[in-house]
Amino acid sequence: QEWLTSMYEFKSVMDLSVMYGIRVVFASTSSFCKLFPPGEPVTEVPTFEILDTFDRIQSDPGQEKKWITPYEFVKLGMELMAMHYHNRKEVDVYASRNFSVYNAGQQELQKGRFANMVAQVIWAVENGQEVPIFIMPGDFARDIIFVSDLAKGILHIMGNATWEGTPKDSASVFNVGLKRVWLMNQVIASVMSELSMGEMVNILYKLPTPGFPGTMVGDPSKIQGLGWEYDYPFEKALRHIFFSNEQEYEAAVARWESEYAPVALDVTQLEALGFQKIADNVYKHGVFTLL
Numbered sequence: 633q634e635w636l637t638s639m640y641e642f643k644s645v646m647d648l649s650v651m652y653g654i655r656v657v658f659a660s661t662s663s664f665c666k667l668f669p670p671g672e673p674v675t676e677v678p679t680f681e682i683l684d685t686f687d688r689i690q691s692d693p694g695q696e697k698k699w700i701t702p703y704e705f706v707k708l709g710m711e712l713m714a715m716h717y718h719n720r721k722e723v724d725v726y727a728s729r730n731f732s733v734y735n736a737g738q739q740e741l742q743k744g745r746f747a748n749m750v751a752q753v754i755w756a757v758e759n760g761q762e763v764p765i766f767i768m769p770g771d772f773a774r775d776i777i778f779v780s781d782l783a784k785g786i787l788h789i790m791g792n793a794t795w796e797g798t799p800k801d802s803a804s805v806f807n808v809g810l811k812r813v814w815l816m817n818q819v820i821a822s823v824m825s826e827l828s829m830g831e832m833v834n835i836l837y838k839l840p841t842p843g844f845p846g847t848m849v850g851d852p853s854k855i856q857g858l859g860w861e862y863d864y865p866f867e868k869a870l871r872h873i874f875f876s877n878e879q880e881y882e883a884a885v886a887r888w889e890s891e892y893a894p895v896a897l898d899v900t901q902l903e904a905l906g907f908q909k910i911a912d913n914v915y916k917h918g919v920f921t922l923l
Contacts (some may be wrong), residue, residue: 635706642710646717649725657789658714660727660805661707661715662775665848667698671773673811673851676729678802679711711803718795718804726793731809732774733782734875744879750776750819754873759821773813775849781862784807788860807850812861822870 642658649656651678667685676794677685689695700708710727718721734750756762784810850859866873 635702638706639709639713642713643774646723646725646892649723650721651797655724655726655790656714657726657786657793658710659707659730659801660711661704662729662731662807662848662850663701663704663810664708664729665805665850670847671813671849673805674803674817674850675851676807676854678799679708679715679805680801681707698870706721711805715803725804726789726849727805728782728786728789729805729807729850730777730782730851731777731848733778733779733793734869739905745846749774753816753819754823757820771888773815773847773849775809775813776819777809777862778864778866778872779899780869781810781864785860786790788855788858792858806855806858808855808860809850809851809852810865811849812865813847813849814866816899819866822867 645656648654657696662674664682667682667689668674668677686698686700689698714723714725714727716724758855769816785806789806793804793806797802
């Protein structure tokens with residue numbers, strides 16, 4: 633039910649975009665990389681090619697079976713819907729295929745559900761708890777990106793992206809990652825080093841859930857072509873997480889709010905579409921939209 637609700641809400645966002653001519657950037661997922669050779673940088677594979685690749689893997693008895701999770705299925709559905717709305721109704725909509733985004737503040741806790749792996753490691757180390765590590769065949773590594781770099785990437789897409797050069801069998805998608813992979817034991821060692829806690833201890837080994845991807849890394853050349861570059865390699869991001877200045881953060885938020893005024897929308901029309909109900913569930917179900 634939750635996944636169907638997400639699709640319905642995304643359709644409502646597309647309808648609002650048609651009504652007001654608003655550009656939309658939404659969060660897709662990098663998990664599609666698991667369908668391709670692990671550890672090799674994956675470009676913006678067209679949406680229909682992902683479906684064809686999955687079908688080919690499932691039909692080949694010699695191939696290791698790989699499953700699309702409900703979460704990935706919904707993200708694929710959103711890309712297909714975005715493609716439809718652009719082709720039929722000229723909606724200016726773009727998909728951000730985010731790689732492993734991390735933060736460790738209250739924003740993660742507010743989800744009330746599974747958090748990113750880096751946040752789990754940080755919380756566990758800080759609180760003296762067992763650090764969760766998944767037992768995977770081969771290396772288990774991620775192309776990890778700090779949330780501030782992701783936000784900057786989404787703004788670059790919002791301000792500069794076009795559909796020019798987009799394959800006809802795809803939504804307009806952008807990889808947002810660093811093209812750098814970190815093994816999870818490297819992540820743990822770096823966190824403990826920043827906290828001056830010595831050697832790795834207290835590790836909890838877990839079996840992955842079905843469909844859990846192994847090593848994934850993306851090629852961000854397309855978004856770099858829009859002028860985006862990341863500011864926070866992992867070590868710098870850790871220092872920012874642990875030792876950030878609250879006053880500087882509040883000043884940056886105030887500057888952001890003064891520079892980016894909200895778009896004026898007709899409240900009566902929004903209420904007729906049940907927009908408040910949509911808005912209440914946008915964060916909960918992972919549909920990230922800039923209006």
